[in-house]
Amino acid sequence: MRAEQTEIATVAVLGAGTMGHGIAEVTAIAGYDVVLRDIDADIVEDGYDEIEWSLEKLAEKGRLDEDPDDVAARVATTTDLEAAVSDADLVIEAGPEQLSVKQDIFESVDAAAPEDALLATNSSSLSITKIAAATERPESVLGLHFFNPPVKMDLVEVIYGEATTDETAEAGYEFVESIGKTPIYVRKDVRGFVVNSVLGPFMSEPAWMVSAGEATIRQADAAMVHERGYPMGPFELGDLTGIDIGYHVRKEAGTPIPPLMEEKVENETLGRKTGEGYYEYDDGDGPDYGPEDADGFDHLRVESVMANEAAKLVGDDVATPEAIDTGMQLGAGFPEGTCRRADDIGLDTVLDKLRTLHDEHGDDRYEPADYLVELVEAGHTGTEAGRGFHENDTGDGPGDYHTINWALDDNGLLEVELDRPSRMNAISETLADEVVDLLSSVDDDEVRAVVFEGAGDRAFSAGADISGFADRDPAQTSEPTEVFTTVAEYPRPTLARLDGYCLGAGLELALACDLRLATTDSEFGFPEITLGLLPGGGGTQRAIRMLTDARAKELVFRGEHISAERAADWGLINRAVDADEFDSVVGAFVEDLVSGPPIALRKAKRVMNEGADESLDAGLEMESQAFALLLTTDDVKEGTAAFAADREPEFEGQ
Numbered sequence: 001m002r003a004e005q006t007e008i009a010t011v012a013v014l015g016a017g018t019m020g021h022g023i024a025e026v027t028a029i030a031g032y033d034v035v036l037r038d039i040d041a042d043i044v045e046d047g048y049d050e051i052e053w054s055l056e057k058l059a060e061k062g063r064l065d066e067d068p069d070d071v072a073a074r075v076a077t078t079t080d081l082e083a084a085v086s087d088a089d090l091v092i093e094a095g096p097e098q099l100s101v102k103q104d105i106f107e108s109v110d111a112a113a114p115e116d117a118l119l120a121t122n123s124s125s126l127s128i129t130k131i132a133a134a135t136e137r138p139e140s141v142l143g144l145h146f147f148n149p150p151v152k153m154d155l156v157e158v159i160y161g162e163a164t165t166d167e168t169a170e171a172g173y174e175f176v177e178s179i180g181k182t183p184i185y186v187r188k189d190v191r192g193f194v195v196n197s198v199l200g201p202f203m204s205e206p207a208w209m210v211s212a213g214e215a216t217i218r219q220a221d222a223a224m225v226h227e228r229g230y231p232m233g234p235f236e237l238g239d240l241t242g243i244d245i246g247y248h249v250r251k252e253a254g255t256p257i258p259p260l261m262e263e264k265v266e267n268e269t270l271g272r273k274t275g276e277g278y279y280e281y282d283d284g285d286g287p288d289y290g291p292e293d294a295d296g297f298d299h300l301r302v303e304s305v306m307a308n309e310a311a312k313l314v315g316d317d318v319a320t321p322e323a324i325d326t327g328m329q330l331g332a333g334f335p336e337g338t339c340r341r342a343d344d345i346g347l348d349t350v351l352d353k354l355r356t357l358h359d360e361h362g363d364d365r366y367e368p369a370d371y372l373v374e375l376v377e378a379g380h381t382g383t384e385a386g387r388g389f390h391e392n393d394t395g396d397g398p399g400d401y402h403t404i405n406w407a408l409d410d411n412g413l414l415e416v417e418l419d420r421p422s423r424m425n426a427i428s429e430t431l432a433d434e435v436v437d438l439l440s441s442v443d444d445d446e447v448r449a450v451v452f453e454g455a456g457d458r459a460f461s462a463g464a465d466i467s468g469f470a471d472r473d474p475a476q477t478s479e480p481t482e483v484f485t486t487v488a489e490y491p492r493p494t495l496a497r498l499d500g501y502c503l504g505a506g507l508e509l510a511l512a513c514d515l516r517l518a519t520t521d522s523e524f525g526f527p528e529i530t531l532g533l534l535p536g537g538g539g540t541q542r543a544i545r546m547l548t549d550a551r552a553k554e555l556v557f558r559g560e561h562i563s564a565e566r567a568a569d570w571g572l573i574n575r576a577v578d579a580d581e582f583d584s585v586v587g588a589f590v591e592d593l594v595s596g597p598p599i600a601l602r603k604a605k606r607v608m609n610e611g612a613d614e615s616l617d618a619g620l621e622m623e624s625q626a627f628a629l630l631l632t633t634d635d636v637k638e639g640t641a642a643f644a645a646d647r648e649p650e651f652e653g654q
């Protein structure tokens with residue numbers, strides 16, 4: 001057992017290369033004192049210069065709360081390993097990816113670091129257990145696998161070696177949270193940990209298919225990007241990371257290597273770095289596939305092998321489906337987690353596919369994981385069945401959603417948070433469906449007002465999820481999508497709390513709300529035109545009714561962003577408020593909405609929305625009918641009695 005962990009105050013980062021200086025930077029930003037060490041003074045200084053440059057960039061973009069010099073001042077540099085770690089509460093090793101080098105470093109760290117220090121390696125592929133074996137305290141050693149570049153990438157895998165105690169792993173996990181990153185537990189020291197294990201088949205299965213003449217490189221990349229929404233095609237990704245890297249990882253693991261990959265390594269055409277790989281860079285345009293190349297690619301085959309890999313990880317207690325999905329979204333930029341996608345495809349379909357492939361090819365990688373078979377045999381076949389890797393909402397009422405968070409408090413305030421911060425809260429079909437499901441199934445009688453907001457500090461929402469646009473069925477998109485109508489017609493007042501980017505479909509969602517409040521550094525716009533589209537969620541119509549003709553058309557035709565102040569000036573939002581006053585202004589609005597008379601608010605919303613599209617006479621008629629009806633309510637009696645008694649009314653909605 002590790003001795004009781006003292007609070008982490010000082011962190012030593014060993015290695016000042018890309019990963020080392022990035023880890024040092026994010027750690028210093030979070031307020032820790034950092035010692036950055038490398039073997040050579042020039043390397044350390046270069047690393048420090050990179051930190052200073054990057055901090056300046058973050059400050060320019062308004063993404064640093066402190067003066068960059070103050071943050072940089074928390075980073076000390078040295079070439080002396082003993083001096084670097086002697087006061088450290090946490091050591092993070094980010095040296096070369098060679099076992100013997102790492103073992104030497106850990107042996108020296110073990111001798112010099114305080115007894116209760118946590119010792120972490122940032123290795124992306126080596127065994128934590130073998131690295132820990134170089135120390136006398138393997139129970140205090142863990143993996144903290146940051147992704148490249150650490151400043152941008154939110155994910156950190158927290159990996160157990162065989163001897164790592166829960167206490168050590170939990171302390172590592174808490175540290176990762178304290179620097180504003182998202183940790184996931186990898187509970188066993190498996191090769192590739194979580195993200196690279198699932199990413200393996202994403203890259204190798206298409207390579208097997210191309211090797212066998214069953215697909216082309218462009219076809220595979222086009223299908224995975226334009227039809228399945230992945231941020232990059234498997235071959236494009238291989239060229240970026242270096243074909244030899246994936247080759248050596250497979251060789252080391254004793255995994256069969258697709259002939260196409262072998263051939264590229266033999267010819268030393270290794271990707272971008274050699275000017276040629278799967279695509280030509282020096283003598284060509286690089287990845288030059290388009291949506292038209294995608295036709296006929298068997299993406300179910302690739303996604304089934306990935307899902308099988310995920311099932312092995314869950315079945316072997318390496319990671320939970322939630323951890324895998326978080327890992328794939330944040331670590332690999334996948335549009336949704338591999339387990340969630342498999343649930344949506346149907347685990348029975350995945351299993352059938354694997355069995356067919358196994359019969360046809362006989363290869364081990366198609367052998368279905370025991371856990372996958374168990375799920376299917378138990379009837380847990382995915383989203384439609386209500387349970388697969390994940391338990392899904394059964395449709396009997398508001399559920400536990402995965403792209404939105406919601407809470408309904410005792411005052412009747414329903415708060416809805418769009419929760420895809422790594423994608424700027426882009427509105428995917430799932431997210432839209434979840435908002436609709438929530439608003440349709442929550443008990444309206446319990447709700448007095450709704451507030452929408454975005455998770456994270458960058459965006460309310462940067463629009464519809466662009467990934468996978470090319471695979472959309474136009475028949476399904478020809479009507480304004482249901483989510484905007486559902487929000488606009490929700491029979492309670494709705495307010496959009498806007499902090500950061502509010503673009504495209506994100507702006508349309510905000511416009512579907514009754515009220516909009518924004519921080520002054522928010523930005524608004526309809527960039528659809530730059531994509532060859534127009535706002536398709538009611539944006540053109542709501543904007544033209546809300547703004548002058550010229551302003552609405554400026555927004556839609558130019559696709560430019562406008563500031564919150566201009567948006568307020570134009571009447572697109574109610575107020576632009578300084579960040580430090582934002583909570584109190586939103587609070588005051590919300591207080592009025594939840595304590596106001598529910599029936600009168602509902603009627604007012606309805607006659608204003610519906611009357612706006614009618615003649616003045618018809619609108620006035622609707623208004624007077626609503627007025628007459630309200631006169632019969634208890635709320636009016638309460639309102640007038642409270643006025644006479646000079647007290648606050650308590651409306652019951654009767």
Ligand SMILES: C/C=C/C(=O)SCCNC(=O)CCNC(=O)[C@H](O)C(C)(C)COP(=O)(O)OP(=O)(O)OC[C@H]1O[C@@H](n2cnc3c(N)ncnc32)[C@H](O)[C@@H]1OP(=O)(O)O
Pocket residue numbers: 231333422423424426462463464465466467501503504505506527528531533534535536537
């Ligand atoms: C009917 C309705 C149609 C529509 O709504 S069409 C969509 C309209 N919206 C847009 O065109 C906006 C697209 N996004 C942007 O222009 C930029 O983003 C921002 C200006 C909002 C921010 O730029 P920066 O600060 O440089 O961040 P970043 O690296 O571009 O974004 C961070 C991650 O968020 C993903 N992301 C951003 N917007 C979307 C989106 N709309 N759909 C899907 N993903 C999105 C990115 O790809 C990236 O991800 P990674 O870190 O994996 O590279």
